[in-house]
Amino acid sequence: MLHTVLRRRANGGTVEDIQPDLLIPTGKRKGRSPSLSRIYRAPAEHEKTQASPEAVNTAHDEFAALQQRDRSPK
Numbered sequence: 001m002l003h004t005v006l007r008r009r010a011n012g013g014t015v016e017d018i019q020p021d022l023l024i025p026t027g028k029r030k031g032r033s034p035s036l037s038r039i040y041r042a043p044a045e046h047e048k049t050q051a052s053p054e055a056v057n058t059a060h061d062e063f064a065a066l067q068q069r070d071r072s073p074k
């Protein structure tokens with residue numbers, strides 16, 4: 001979804017034009033279009049991850065460690 005939004009915005013498309021063409025692939029809203037606010041947030045979140053990849057990797061590692069801890073027998 002992010003790549004579609006970035007590509008179409010770069011080609012001059014508006015969020016309102018892009019929204020009907022996008023579908024959520026999984027989850028409770030599967031098969032529906034994402035909200036306009038979600039489409040606006042996606043590029044901003046992408047820019048944050050590009051600006052500080054170390055922080056993103058650290059957060060992913062910490063999350064994986066928490067999941068592993070929760071799965072281990074007590």
